[in-house]
Amino acid sequence: MTAISDRQKLAYVNAQAADGRVNLEFETEEGMTLNMGPQHPATHGTLRIVAKLDGEQVIHCEPVMGYMHRGYEKLLEVRTYPQVNTLVNRIDWLGSFTNEVPFILASEKLMGVEAPPRAQWIRTILFELGRIANISLFLGDTALHMGGMTAAFYAFRDREFVLNQIEAVTGGRFHPNFDRIGGLKDDFPKGWIADTKAVMARLRDFCDEIEDLVVGNEIFQARTRGIGIIPGDIAQSYGLSGANLRASGVDWDLRRDVPVGLAWDQCDWTVWTHPDGDSFSRYWVRLQEVREATKIVDQLCDGLPSGPIMAKVPRIIKVPEGEAWVATENPLGEMGYYVVSKGDLGPFRVKIRTASFNNISVIPWVTRGVYVPDVISILASLYFILGDIDR
Amino acid sequence: MGLVESGKMPKPLTNLLNISRRYSIWIFQWGLACCAIEMGAALGSPRYDVMRLGVIPLPASPRQADLVCISGTVTDKMVPAIRRLYDQMPDPKYVISMGSCANCGGPYWDSYSVTKGVDQIIPVDVYVPGCPPRPEALLEGIVLLQERIRHEDMAERWKGDPIVVT
Ligand code: SF4
Numbered sequence: 075m076t077a078i079s080d081r082q083k084l085a086y087v088n089a090q091a092a093d094g095r096v097n098l099e100f101e102t103e104e105g106m107t108l109n110m111g112p113q114h115p116a117t118h119g120t121l122r123i124v125a126k127l128d129g130e131q132v133i134h135c136e137p138v139m140g141y142m143h144r145g146y147e148k149l150l151e152v153r154t155y156p157q158v159n160t161l162v163n164r165i166d167w168l169g170s171f172t173n174e175v176p177f178i179l180a181s182e183k184l185m186g187v188e189a190p191p192r193a194q195w196i197r198t199i200l201f202e203l204g205r206i207a208n209i210s211l212f213l214g215d216t217a218l219h220m221g222g223m224t225a226a227f228y229a230f231r232d233r234e235f236v237l238n239q240i241e242a243v244t245g246g247r248f249h250p251n252f253d254r255i256g257g258l259k260d261d262f263p264k265g266w267i268a269d270t271k272a273v274m275a276r277l278r279d280f281c282d283e284i285e286d287l288v289v290g291n292e293i294f295q296a297r298t299r300g301i302g303i304i305p306g307d308i309a310q311s312y313g314l315s316g317a318n319l320r321a322s323g324v325d326w327d328l329r330r331d332v333p334v335g336l337a338w339d340q341c342d343w344t345v346w347t348h349p350d351g352d353s354f355s356r357y358w359v360r361l362q363e364v365r366e367a368t369k370i371v372d373q374l375c376d377g378l379p380s381g382p383i384m385a386k387v388p389r390i391i392k393v394p395e396g397e398a399w400v401a402t403e404n405p406l407g408e409m410g411y412y413v414v415s416k417g418d419l420g421p422f423r424v425k426i427r428t429a430s431f432n433n434i435s436v437i438p439w440v441t442r443g444v445y446v447p448d449v450i451s452i453l454a455s456l457y458f459i460l461g462d463i464d465r
Numbered sequence: 466m467g468l469v470e471s472g473k474m475p476k477p478l479t480n481l482l483n484i485s486r487r488y489s490i491w492i493f494q495w496g497l498a499c500c501a502i503e504m505g506a507a508l509g510s511p512r513y514d515v516m517r518l519g520v521i522p523l524p525a526s527p528r529q530a531d532l533v534c535i536s537g538t539v540t541d542k543m544v545p546a547i548r549r550l551y552d553q554m555p556d557p558k559y560v561i562s563m564g565s566c567a568n569c570g571g572p573y574w575d576s577y578s579v580t581k582g583v584d585q586i587i588p589v590d591v592y593v594p595g596c597p598p599r600p601e602a603l604l605e606g607i608v609l610l611q612e613r614i615r616h617e618d619m620a621e622r623w624k625g626d627p628i629v630v631t
Pocket residue numbers: 164498499500501536537538563564565566567571572595596597598
């Protein structure tokens with residue numbers, strides 16, 4: 075055997091020791107311990123779920139996080155403002171553009187600049203496209219977890235069209251890095267609006283297809299109806315947000331309730347809620363969210379104002395001293411940045427509030443006493459992204 | 466496989482085995498971060514259709530896989546799991562490292578919790594650069610690996626030495 079250096083050996087030994095420690099924490103006397111993950115098809119990435127079982131029933135279920143911790147908040151302290159933009163793209167990697175917007179808005183608030191109306195509208199359009207790309211994958215993926223593979227292929231097929239549109243503007247399939255303090259990097263290319271409208275029509279067909287194929291499916295309903303019920307008050311006390319909260323009957327959407335300057339108030343759309351709070355309603359609310367997003371994009375494309383896309387900002391961006399908090403309704407829920415500036419080229423400290431972190435905190439509560447297959451249904455419908463949990 | 470182990474493989478037999486192995490790769494998807502979605506698009510979506518290359522993306526466990534695709538950020542906490550996965554795979558085994566993160570740390574090159582390159586723990590055959598690489602880039606990586614398998618000396622491979630990566 076060759077080619078194993080001392081450094082490799084050391085990394086391996088250290089890692090083994092760390093793993094052993096985690097295992098020890100979950101040793102139990104009675105019952106059986108079931109380990110799902112860190113790499114498991116049903117955990118959406120590298121979340122590890124440790125469940126204590128009594129027969130088929132879950133006594134206690136604990137999510138173990140940190141497998142995707144990349145140290146964002148510390149890294150942002152040593153990056154300049156334009157560089158931060160690149161990095162925060164990768165927090166919720168399915169709807170990347172949506173991660174940039176709150177940070178840029180917070181920086182703009184500190185600097186006292188405002189992007190021109192056209193830039194705000196384009197931001198909103200790209201934001202909603204990010205939402206569609208994100209949630210359409212969820213629609214297919216959840217069906218996959220319930221045993222229906224077809225919907226996943228449909229989702230991948232139609233998601234590509236949305237990614238094409240994002241790529242045509244930004245040059246990146248899903249890490250656009252397109253937002254700038256004071257506006258945007260570029261305008262739409264020629265003919266983009268007509269193409270986008272065609273894609274939106276296609277996406278609405280996709281939603282109808284999903285409605286027939288998945289929502290109306292008896293097996294899917296049997297796996298999700300009445301499973302993992304989260305009442306509204308519990309959801310609020312755990313800090314759930316986004317579709318998970320709306321599926322519990324709480325009518326709360328930051329896009330409508332806390333305006334941040336983007337163009338959502340310029341068009342006509344509905345916030346859907348569902349009274350049940352079970353896995354099925356979470357799926358259903360997200361399906362409606364995609365439909366509404368396609369409507370928003372259509373309307374914004376029609377009424378796009380003309381004008382510049384960049385406000386006047388200095389070449390070297392220095393943000394004056396101060397603190398700002400901006401949160402927006404991302405595909406997964408409320409995402410916000412608390413930016414503390416000391417007047418330097420980069421932020422002094424950034425606190426990132428991500429939706430998934432709070433959304434999964436309800437897992438121990440909602441999985442008490444359920445059966446093992448229902449855990450999968452609950453996890454899939456809660457919908458988290460690992461980068462969004464661990465940052 | 467006595468012939469292989471003794472190191473006396475006739476040329477035609479090597480060719481035959483290599484061609485068969487080349488077109489029946491079972492790839493285990495070890496998706497870690499953003500790149501996992503592009504890997505999913507490459508391996509699972511109708512647009513890119515990886516099965517036409519003779520690659521089957523759905524083994525039930527690493528014990529049935531020939532190739533593992535590590536896609537995404539490898540964190541220090543994840544390292545033991547990756548190493549264990551690699552140890553469980555049967556020989557001959559291959560590794561594709563997909564994305565800047567798995568290659569060298571990528572945008573997290575100065576982070577305290579990210580392992581700068583999966584090649585610190587397991588030997589890598591093909592590096593696919595990009596952040597994230599397009600699905601086409603991953604397909605190209607798979608084709609390159611197939612070329613490599615085609616020209617492999619079976620007897621050498623069966624001795625069990627890992628491919629040296631420096
Ligand atoms: S290389 Fe880029 S896209 Fe891939 S996992 Fe790393 S940050 Fe994400």
